Amino acid sequence: MVRHILSATVLAALLAGGAWAKTDITLGMQLEPPHLDPTSAAAAAIDEVVYANVYEGLTRFTSDGSVVPGLAESWEIADDGLSYTFKLRRGVLYHDGATFGADDVKFSLDRARVEDSTNAQKALFAAIDSVNVIDDATVEITLTKPNGALLFNLAWGDAIIIDESDASALETTPVGTGPFKFSNWVQGDRVELVKNPDYWGDPVALDKATFKFISDPTAAFAAMMAGDVDAFPVFPAPENLAQFEADPRFTVLVGSTEGETILSTNNKAGPFVDVRVRKAVAHAIDRQAIIDGAMFGYGTPIGSHFAPHNPAYVDLTANSTYDPELSKKLLTEAGYADGFTTTLKLPPPSYARRGGEIIAAQLRAVGIQTEISNLEWAQWLEEVFRGKDFGLTIVSHTEPMDIGIYARPDYYFQYDDAVVQAMISGLDAITDPDDRTEVLQALQERISENYVNGYLFQLAKTGVANAKIQGLWQNSPTQANDLTGVSWAE
C-alpha cells in the first residue's frame, strides 16, 4: 500500500513537473574551442560559447547586427570625432565578486593594444590613441584620427572587458560580467555555464546552459533526433534540414551570417597574376550549382566580398555570370588556350569539400585542371593561410565587415592594390554614413572588377532547434550564441 502511495506521489510530481517550463538548455556545436579566452585567439568557437553569455564589452551586437550599449550605459562623441566619453554602468560585479570600474576598461583595452598583445583582431583598436580614466564610472577614449567604426569595433568579442587579476587564467577559467558563469569544461565533450544570480541586467530565463561538441554531422543528426541536444545553432549538414522541417518537434532557423564564402585565389601564384585568368575563373563558375550541390540550396550568391544584408551592399554578381565560352576566350587571350594545372586545397567544412568538387568539374570544363587535396584545419592554416602555398582554396570569411583584408598585401591571397589600400585607410576617417556607404560600394566594385577571388555565396546560418525554444538568434551578425533572451515555451 505504501508503495502505491509512493508511486502515485512520484507520478503526480512528474506530471506537475511536465507542466513547468524547462530551465536548462543543451546547445550543439561542431567545433570545440581551443580555450575560452576571446582576447587571445581568433577561433570562432570561443566567442560562440562566451560572447554575451560570460563576457561583455562596452558595446554589444544584437541579433540584427546593430550595436547597443553593453557595460557602457551611454557615450558622447566630441565634435571633431577624436574623443569618445563612455558613461559606465554602476553596480556591475564580476563572477568572482570583484567590482567592475573604469580601471578595468583601461586595462582591457590597453592590454589588447600593446605591441606584444596576443589579440587576434588588433586592427580593431588601431585608431585608439589613449584610454583615460576620468572617474570610476567614466572613461575617455581618444583617437589618432576619426574612426566611424569605433563603437562597432568595441562590440566584438575581442574587445571584452576583464578584471586584471583574472587576465592570466581566462583560457581555462573565464571570469566576466555576463549573465552566465562558467561552471565546468569536460575537454572533448562539453562546456557548462550556470546562471549568474548577481547579474546587473535583466535576469536570464535559463538556469543552466551546456555547449556540447559534436564534430560528426551524422552524430549531430542523431543527437538532435534523440533529444540529447536541444538546439544546433549551426547545423553541419544542410542536407538533413528538410527532415527537421518536416518534423513538428523541430524548427529550422535559416538566417544570414557574415560568412562570405569565396574561392580564394593566390594572386601571386602562376597564372593567377593575370587578371584575365582570374576573370576566366570567375566566369567558369556556376554559383547556383554550387549552392544547390554543396549547400542544398542554402546560401545567397555574392559578386564581391560583402554581406548582402548590409545596407551598403551592391549586387555585383553580374560581373561574373556563368559563361564558359567567355571564360575560354579569356584564357586564350591570356595565353592559356590549352588551360593549366593548379592546386585546390580544401579545409574540412562541407561547403569547401563539396563545393571544391563542383568547382573542379566546372574549371575542368574550361580547361583548368585542379589537383584537389583535402586538408584538416591545422594543415590548412599551416600550408594555405600562413604558408601561402596554394593556387586555389575555398573558405568562408565569417568576420563581420572584413573587407579591410583586401588592403593587406601580406594576407594569404596576396592582393596588392594601392587604390584599394588608399580607399580602406581613408574609410576609417569617414564618419558620415552616406559617405561611408559610397566608399564601401566603390570598394566592392573595385574588388569585384579585379576578380581578386572567386565570389561564391554568403553562407546561410542553418540552425535546428526544439520547437519549444524561443529567443535564439536567427542571424549571425557576429560569432555568438547569445542565450540572454532564450527561454522554453510552457
Next chain:
Amino acid sequence: MRALVLGGLLAAVFVAAAAVSFVWTPGDVTAVDIANRLQPPGGSYPLGTDHFGRDLVSMVMVGARVSIAVALVAVGIGMGLGVPLGLAAAATRGSWLDEVIMRGNDLVFAFPALLIAILITAVFGPSALNAIIAIGIFNVPVFARVTRGAALSLWTREFILAARVAGKGRIRISVEHILPNVANLLIVQGTIQFSLGILAEAGLSYVGLGAQPPTPSWGRMLAEAQTMISFAPHLALVPGLSIVLMVLGLNLMGDGLRDLLDPRVRKARA
C-alpha cells in the same frame, strides 16, 4: 569447388566492370550535374545518382578499378619483397640472416596495419599511391612467413637433399625447387591478402586518406553518403554492397583455391 566458382564469378564481375571502365562508363564520373542529383535507382540511372548527379553505376565501376589497382599493387609489393625474404630465411635457417628477417617481420607485424597506414598517409599526404605503399608494406611479413614456413618443411625432403648432393647452391635450390612448391600456397594467400587490401583501401579512403577526389573510391562514397542515409539510402548501399560482394567473392575464391591447391587440405579430404 562450388565456392571457387561462385567467388570467382563475383570477383570476375567487378574485375570486368573495372576493366570496361577504362574505355567506357555509362556516365562521366567527374562531371557534375546538379539538376539530376539524388535520383533513386531505376530508369536511365540503374543505381541512381549521387549528391552531385553522378551516375552510381559509373562510379562503382571506376571505384572498382581504384580498389583493385591498389589491392593488386599492394599484394605485388608484399609478394615481391616477402617471398624472397621468406625463401632466404628458410634457406639460412637458424643463421643471423634468418633472425634479422623474421624479427624485422615481427616488428612490422606488431603494429596494427591500418594505424600505420594512417600514419604513412598523414606524413606523406593522402593519395592512392601512399595507400598502396602503406597496404603493401603490411603484406610483406605475411608473405615472408607463409613462404618461410612452407619452405622449411621442404628443405628436409629427399628431393631437396638430392639437389644438394648434386651440388646445387642454396639460391638455386630456393628458386628451382622450393619456389614452385610453395607457389600454390602463395596463390591462396595472395587471394586472401587481395581481399584484405580491398577492405584496407576502402577503410583508408573512408577516412579521407585514399584516392583523392574527383577519382571515385568506394570508401569515400560511403563516407559521403553517411549524412544522406535517411533520405537517399542507395548512396550508402551501392558502395557498401560492392565492397561486401567483392570481398566475399575473393574470400570464397581463396577458400576454393585452398581446397584445390593446398596439399594438406587435399590430403585431409581424400
